[in-house]
Amino acid sequence: MIESPGVTVTRTGEQGAFGGELLTVNFGPHHPSTHGVLRLIVDLDGEQIKRVQPVIGYLHTGIEKQMEALRWQQGVVVTDRHDYLSPPINNLAYALAVEKLMGVEVPPRAQVLRVIMSELTRLSSHLVWMGTSGLELGAMSMLMYCFREREQIMDLNEEISGFRMHTSYIRPGGVFADSTPRFLEMLDKFVREMPGHIDEYEDLLTMNPIWRARTIGIGRLPAEDAKVLGATGPMLRGSGVAWDLRKSMPYSGYEDYDFEVAVSNDCDCYGRYLVRIKEMREAVKILRQALDRLPDGPVNVDDRKMLPPPREELETSMEAVIHHFKLFTEGYTVPAGDAYVAVESGRGENGCYIVSDGTHKPRRVKFRSASFVNLQALERMALNHMVADMIAIIGTADTVLGDVDR
Amino acid sequence: MGVEELVASLGDNVLTTTLGKVIGWGRGNSVWPAQFGLACCAIEMIAVATARLDIGRFGSEAMRASPRQADLMIVSGRVSQKMAPILRTVYDQMPEPKWVISMGACASTGGVFNNYALLQGVDKIVPVDVYIPGCPPRPEDLLNALMILQERIKARGIVTQS
Numbered sequence: 001m002i003e004s005p006g007v008t009v010t011r012t013g014e015q016g017a018f019g020g021e022l023l024t025v026n027f028g029p030h031h032p033s034t035h036g037v038l039r040l041i042v043d044l045d046g047e048q049i050k051r052v053q054p055v056i057g058y059l060h061t062g063i064e065k066q067m068e069a070l071r072w073q074q075g076v077v078v079t080d081r082h083d084y085l086s087p088p089i090n091n092l093a094y095a096l097a098v099e100k101l102m103g104v105e106v107p108p109r110a111q112v113l114r115v116i117m118s119e120l121t122r123l124s125s126h127l128v129w130m131g132t133s134g135l136e137l138g139a140m141s142m143l144m145y146c147f148r149e150r151e152q153i154m155d156l157n158e159e160i161s162g163f164r165m166h167t168s169y170i171r172p173g174g175v176f177a178d179s180t181p182r183f184l185e186m187l188d189k190f191v192r193e194m195p196g197h198i199d200e201y202e203d204l205l206t207m208n209p210i211w212r213a214r215t216i217g218i219g220r221l222p223a224e225d226a227k228v229l230g231a232t233g234p235m236l237r238g239s240g241v242a243w244d245l246r247k248s249m250p251y252s253g254y255e256d257y258d259f260e261v262a263v264s265n266d267c268d269c270y271g272r273y274l275v276r277i278k279e280m281r282e283a284v285k286i287l288r289q290a291l292d293r294l295p296d297g298p299v300n301v302d303d304r305k306m307l308p309p310p311r312e313e314l315e316t317s318m319e320a321v322i323h324h325f326k327l328f329t330e331g332y333t334v335p336a337g338d339a340y341v342a343v344e345s346g347r348g349e350n351g352c353y354i355v356s357d358g359t360h361k362p363r364r365v366k367f368r369s370a371s372f373v374n375l376q377a378l379e380r381m382a383l384n385h386m387v388a389d390m391i392a393i394i395g396t397a398d399t400v401l402g403d404v405d406r
Numbered sequence: 407m408g409v410e411e412l413v414a415s416l417g418d419n420v421l422t423t424t425l426g427k428v429i430g431w432g433r434g435n436s437v438w439p440a441q442f443g444l445a446c447c448a449i450e451m452i453a454v455a456t457a458r459l460d461i462g463r464f465g466s467e468a469m470r471a472s473p474r475q476a477d478l479m480i481v482s483g484r485v486s487q488k489m490a491p492i493l494r495t496v497y498d499q500m501p502e503p504k505w506v507i508s509m510g511a512c513a514s515t516g517g518v519f520n521n522y523a524l525l526q527g528v529d530k531i532v533p534v535d536v537y538i539p540g541c542p543p544r545p546e547d548l549l550n551a552l553m554i555l556q557e558r559i560k561a562r563g564i565v566t567q568s
């Protein structure tokens with residue numbers, strides 16, 4: 001068994017600039033504001049941060065290894081659970097990778113439903129980020145407001161997939177089920193109301209003197225550094241680089257939607273906040289367009305070797321029963337080869353690399369998680385800041401530890 | 407004031423009970439959870455503290471950042487082998503009497519992850535009072551677990567050691 005971290009403050013013996021000695025302070029892994037179980041070893045000169053060393057692995061779940069033991073269609077369930085704030089986007093990356101190897105194109109209605117679920121997830125992920133970051137910097141009411149709308153998104157998830165968080169809704173070959181009329185009604189209402197709610201958040205934070213004092217100029221990450229460190233998502237766009245996979249490498253029909261890439265040149269925590277607010281507004285815009293254009297038709301590919309036949313067919317066709325049996329006992333095979341697909345999640349480039357040896361199970365699945373790569377920028381952002389700013393900086397990186405450790 | 411006068415002034419406003427019941431009532435209605443989020447289930451744990459579900463109705467809205475002030479540990483998510491000793495440390499730091507809710511399939515049994523990385527059930531390292539099924543459980547399930555726990559605490563009264 002691994003030992004508990006133990007002693008939390010040690011002397012380094014190094015001389016600091018203020019006549020004192022540098023101290024090494026342990027931060028986490030059980031710390032109320034680390035967004036999960038992140039552990040940081042921070043060297044402090046007085047209150048100034050001189051070095052930051054993240055220690056990860058406290059939530060290592062063995063997800064990639066687990067997927068090698070599961071059949072292709074079972075893997076979807078596990079993809080939900082690495083970046084647990086954006087399950088449908090993880091599903092999408094995996095589904096697109098599998099479809100790429102199999103050479104399958106999903107029907108238009110499924111494409112639009114996938115976009116709807118992705119944008120809803122982006123919204124809920126940003127809401128959780130804003131609520132918890134607000135809480136950490138003293139704006140307790142943000143959590144209440146943000147979770148009020150998140151609950152609505154959970155209701156939508158539940159209506160369409162039967163489950164609140166880990167929907168497993170997007171699957172290779174299409175989606176789990178067609179949307180219900182009630183879902184579309186609820187979504188329509190949500191899309192109408194959401195802009196007002198976003199205004200409400202802005203009223204609470206954008207000009208709030210405490211929020212501004214704690215985020216403006218804090219956690220600076222110049223564009224050059226952001227690129228070198230491989231940051232993606234709001235971390236990169238907050239530094240003025242307009243790189244959004246939905247625009248630069250479109251998938252699932254994103255090229256047909258009219259939306260802007262949120263960018264801020266502030267390069268600090270405040271800039272990244274503005275980017276996320278803008279992204280939420282754009283997500284609502286995309287949802288509106290998706291609702292308006294939702295075409296009729298099937299939501300799954302018509303391939304009995306990949307997806308089970310509809311219930312009615314089972315009663316009349318022997319062939320359907322055999323397909324059903326085969327699918328649920330051994331699953332489908334994916335042609336040998338490898339594929340990498342990246343999608344834009346609330347945190348950045350969420351990639352999925354799969355290797356198939358032509359059998360019923362993946363040979364290897366690798367996730368390129370945005371949180372893990374963005375975490376590298378932590379030291380660059382925190383350098384020479386006060387230790388209290390560390391909280392704002394960890395918050396702004398919006399890392400999901402499940403996504404970092406997998 | 408003499409005893410007769412005191413009794414007369416109280417009138418009907420006297421309740422007799424046992425010490426155990428009073429203590430059980432007090433403890434049961436003020437269970438403070440430690441703020442200890444692990445994985446996906448932790449998000450649902452946060453949801454339970456917000457306006458729609460409002461765990462404050464049951465006297466447990468005070469999520470304590472320090473385990474020294476907490477009575478209840480909600481193990482909200484998967485516990486990896488690396489996290490296990492820390493979880494035990496946090497548990498040991500909590501003062502008696504203390505209770506543990508194992509939230510979700512992962513904390514209870516390892517859930518969908520039957521592999522090298524996860525502790526297959528948190529009850530291997532800490533004693534669990536209530537298990538909640540689900541992946542993640544609904545926030546209502548967590549409230550239900552809390553109510554079950556409250557009933558037990560109240561019934562137990564002054565006795566804390568099982």
Ligand code: SF4
Pocket residue numbers: 081084445446447482483484509510511512513517540541542543
């Ligand atoms: S039980 Fe499910 S939701 Fe909870 S931590 Fe495990 S995988 Fe996540």
